[in-house]
Amino acid sequence: MTAHDYDLIVIGSGPGGQKAAIAAAKLGKRVAVVDKHDMIGGVCVNTGTIPSKTLREAVLYLTGMNQRELYGASYRVKHDITIVDLLARTQHVIGREVEVVRAQLLRNHVELVDGHARFVDPHTVAVEGRARTTISADKIVIATGTRPARPNAVDFDEARVLDSDEILQLETIPASMVVVGAGVIGIEYASMFAALGCRVTVVEQRERMLEFCDPEIVESLKFHLRDLAVTFRFGEKVVDVAVNEDATVTTLASGKRIPAEAVMYSAGRQGMTEALDLEKAGLQADRRGRLEVGPHFQTSVEHIYAVGDVIGFPALAATSMDQGRLAAYHAFGEPAHELGALQPIGIYTIPEISYVGATEAELTTSSVPYETGTARYRELARGQIAGDSYGMLKLLVSTTDRKILGVHVFGTGATDLVHIGQAVMGCGGTVDYLVNAIFNYPTLSEAYKVAALDATNKIRALDRFST
Numbered sequence: 001m002t003a004h005d006y007d008l009i010v011i012g013s014g015p016g017g018q019k020a021a022i023a024a025a026k027l028g029k030r031v032a033v034v035d036k037h038d039m040i041g042g043v044c045v046n047t048g049t050i051p052s053k054t055l056r057e058a059v060l061y062l063t064g065m066n067q068r069e070l071y072g073a074s075y076r077v078k079h080d081i082t083i084v085d086l087l088a089r090t091q092h093v094i095g096r097e098v099e100v101v102r103a104q105l106l107r108n109h110v111e112l113v114d115g116h117a118r119f120v121d122p123h124t125v126a127v128e129g130r131a132r133t134t135i136s137a138d139k140i141v142i143a144t145g146t147r148p149a150r151p152n153a154v155d156f157d158e159a160r161v162l163d164s165d166e167i168l169q170l171e172t173i174p175a176s177m178v179v180v181g182a183g184v185i186g187i188e189y190a191s192m193f194a195a196l197g198c199r200v201t202v203v204e205q206r207e208r209m210l211e212f213c214d215p216e217i218v219e220s221l222k223f224h225l226r227d228l229a230v231t232f233r234f235g236e237k238v239v240d241v242a243v244n245e246d247a248t249v250t251t252l253a254s255g256k257r258i259p260a261e262a263v264m265y266s267a268g269r270q271g272m273t274e275a276l277d278l279e280k281a282g283l284q285a286d287r288r289g290r291l292e293v294g295p296h297f298q299t300s301v302e303h304i305y306a307v308g309d310v311i312g313f314p315a316l317a318a319t320s321m322d323q324g325r326l327a328a329y330h331a332f333g334e335p336a337h338e339l340g341a342l343q344p345i346g347i348y349t350i351p352e353i354s355y356v357g358a359t360e361a362e363l364t365t366s367s368v369p370y371e372t373g374t375a376r377y378r379e380l381a382r383g384q385i386a387g388d389s390y391g392m393l394k395l396l397v398s399t400t401d402r403k404i405l406g407v408h409v410f411g412t413g414a415t416d417l418v419h420i421g422q423a424v425m426g427c428g429g430t431v432d433y434l435v436n437a438i439f440n441y442p443t444l445s446e447a448y449k450v451a452a453l454d455a456t457n458k459i460r461a462l463d464r465f466s467t
């Protein structure tokens with residue numbers, strides 16, 4: 001018999017925490033989730049994934065961006081788009097999503113404890129919220145996520161100089177903006193503001209952006225963003241941001257000075273562990289606030305697990321969810337597979353990018369022979385109907401066993417389309433499956449067949465030469 005209040009306490013109600021809690025509850029365990037009442041659903045629902053993706057949807061709809069190919073460059077659904085237009089949709093979706101999360105937890109008899117948790121000892125946490133309480137459990141999952149990292153030298157004023165969490169608090173759509181950091185979050189927001197007609201300058205200290213993606217696709221994205229008046233400053237470092245009532249001036253180490261109405265910093269994220277009193281649990285975070293875990297998401301203290309962004313890469317909602325589920329299964333001895341090796345990456349820029357599996361660079365470095373097969377949306381009937389002439393899907397196919405090694409998609413529906421390739425790859429399928437499959441017509445999915453035919457034609461040419 002346990003003397004603890006719960007079988008499991010989960011700290012943080014983001015995707016990782018939610019799924020850990022629900023998985024444990026489904027196993028018949030007594031579970032509590034601790035989070036502040038205005039953060040139910042985590043960064044994901046309140047300040048990160050959901051608001052940014054809803055904002056993107058609102059931008060795409062109101063600007064009429066995706067329809068301009070068909071109706072002309074001046075096409076707009078609304079002319080003077082205001083921040084209120086954009087945020088109305090965002091707030092609506094956040095409200096609904098919070099309800100979904102709450103209902104799911106309640107339905108599974110997971111207790112929601114309001115407040116901020118800190119360790120008292122390795123099995124006990126004190127919670128400070130609207131009330132104070134102390135609760136204990138056999139197992140604990142830390143799913144506290146991250147917050148934007150803020151360089152000390154920069155004065156964030158919540159009005160003109162903001163981090164990516166504060167961007168949703170802008171009172172007007174700025175006419176010009178400097179985005180510092182060309183990581184996924186920075187470049188997603190840069191493309192949204194550019195689509196709204198804001199003149200965006202992206203400053204990135206590295207020489208490239210999104211280096212983990214296919215370079216051909218990143219080039220296409222840069223071309224598109226430049227077309228929307230985005231200026232890139234690669235290999236440049238910000239040394240100062242000056243602010244007055246109307247504007248900002250960002251000074252770069254090279255001496256360039258960039259005036260803009262607003263500056264958004266997107267310079268990485270810091271694990272939310274500093275206020276957890278980790279030492280009382282026998283734990284320690286690294287200098288970026290992250291926790292190290294073993295293969296089953298156990299920290300150095302066996303009964304304490306950590307999942308989601310607080311453990312670092314890949315820091316995505318979908319991965320965090322599965323980490324949470326697997327941590328709970330392990331904690332309560334439920335057999336489970338390991339985290340799926342094929343994890344898709346989705347980047348919701350305008351246009352969007354998604355991929356799964358290897359990149360050309362990785363295959364080349366590891367001397368794996370492959371051929372590419374490409375389909376351009378403009379050659380697909382659905383591409384023409386949708387007015388997407390720039391989209392593309394690229395398959396990387398092994399020339400030895402014809403298996404699909406990677407799928408890279410750019411354009412409308414990329415983040416959904418990638419899963420077809422993921423399923424084929426996950427089942428060990430070859431390019432021949434895609435050649436022989438019948439796809440609905442007209443669809444963007446048909447890109448798979450076109451790309452597969454392209455790849456097999458190239459492989460055939462090679463085979464003919466060899467025999």
Ligand SMILES: Cc1cc2nc3c(=O)[nH]c(=O)nc-3n(C[C@H](O)[C@H](O)[C@H](O)COP(=O)(O)OP(=O)(O)OC[C@H]3O[C@@H](n4cnc5c(N)ncnc54)[C@H](O)[C@@H]3O)c2cc1C
Nearest residue numbers: 012014015016042043044048117144145308309315316317
């Ligand atoms: C702008 C932005 C856009 C993003 N877009 C995408 C995307 O398109 N796709 C995608 O897959 N991912 C995206 N992400 C990443 C995604 O949001 C995260 O991977 C995901 O939210 C991580 O989940 P998590 O379980 O770690 O918890 P989080 O969602 O990070 O939530 C952590 C929770 O823990 C709570 N907490 C922290 N400390 C304590 C404490 N001491 N006591 C109690 N509670 C505490 C916090 O209040 C918070 O609610 C985006 C992130 C950002 C910032």
